[in-house]
Amino acid sequence: METEQDRISTIREREDVRMSLLPGTPGETTNTLIHYYRGELGRMTSWRDRIDRTSNWAITVVAALLSVSLSTPTSHHGVLVFGMMLITLLLMIEARRYRFFDIYRARIRQIERCYFAQILAPDPNSGREWASVIAGSLRHPRFLLSYGEAMHRRLKRNYGWMYFILLLAWCLKISTPKLQTEGAPALQAHSWAYVVDNAVLGPMPGLAVIAAVVAFYLGILCFALRPDRDEGEFGRGEAHV
Numbered sequence: 467m468e469t470e471q472d473r474i475s476t477i478r479e480r481e482d483v484r485m486s487l488l489p490g491t492p493g494e495t496t497n498t499l500i501h502y503y504r505g506e507l508g509r510m511t512s513w514r515d516r517i518d519r520t521s522n523w524a525i526t527v528v529a530a531l532l533s534v535s536l537s538t539p540t541s542h543h544g545v546l547v548f549g550m551m552l553i554t555l556l557l558m559i560e561a562r563r564y565r566f567f568d569i570y571r572a573r574i575r576q577i578e579r580c581y582f583a584q585i586l587a588p589d590p591n592s593g594r595e596w597a598s599v600i601a602g603s604l605r606h607p608r609f610l611l612s613y614g615e616a617m618h619r620r621l622k623r624n625y626g627w628m629y630f631i632l633l634l635a636w637c638l639k640i641s642t643p644k645l646q647t648e649g650a651p652a653l654q655a656h657s658w659a660y661v662v663d664n665a666v667l668g669p670m671p672g673l674a675v676i677a678a679v680v681a682f683y684l685g686i687l688c689f690a691l692r693p694d695r696d697e698g699e700f701g702r703g704e705a706h707v
Contacts, residue, residue: 499581506573513567520560521624524553528628532635543639544667547675549632550682557625561616565609572610573600621690629686636679640664640672 531549535541580596583589611619621629641661665672 503577506570510570516563524556546636553628560620564616565611568611576600
């Protein structure tokens with residue numbers, strides 16, 4: 467049966483083995499930190515590439531739907547309504563990817579600001595707790611942004627313009643007879659009743675469709691104009707994505 471002394475010896479042996487695996491000199495520590503920085507930079511770049519891919523899909527979708535809807539007088543305005551829904555789906559996908567990107571970006575910024583920048587130009591007022599911050603993030607990974615905050619950030623920077631373009635195209639489609647009926651001589655809607663009739667979508671009356679689109683865009687506008695969470699250098703700056 468194992469005695470207390472044997473257990474203590476076993477624990478010490480395991481501790482010695484663990485310590486032997488850790489860097490023991492400043493040079494080894496620096497070399498390890500450099501490799502870690504490269505790894506985190508690679509992960510951040512990978513997630514950034516996924517974000518750009520989603521944005522490219524959204525831009526392609528908007529361009530394709532605008533081409534289909536506005537180039538053909540007989541095409542239905544529902545194509546643009548479908549585009550609004552599809553862009554919302556892509557925004558939700560991109561927000562999820564952005565949350566992962568933000569984790570690795572925050573770690574990279576800690577190393578760049580508090581380590582490399584200190585080597586190049588030491589600043590006595592710079593924080594020294596960066597290593598413990600990164601260690602805590604590695605031991606207990608967690609998202610730094612909520613899902614809503616990630617959607618808000620991507621909406622303000624990219625998707626707001628796409629929604630705006632789709633809204634203008636939709637308004638043009640339902641209010642311009644030349645885009646609705648082949649060979650119509652008028653260049654603008656005759657009356658509000660004409661616009662409502664053009665806005666009909668399947669079994670849904672035109673007034674209900676217009677009300678739904680207006681309510682959707684009012685919600686988007688309120689969501690985009692809400693104040694940002696103050697995150698210092700991690701939430702603002704010209705180079706922030």
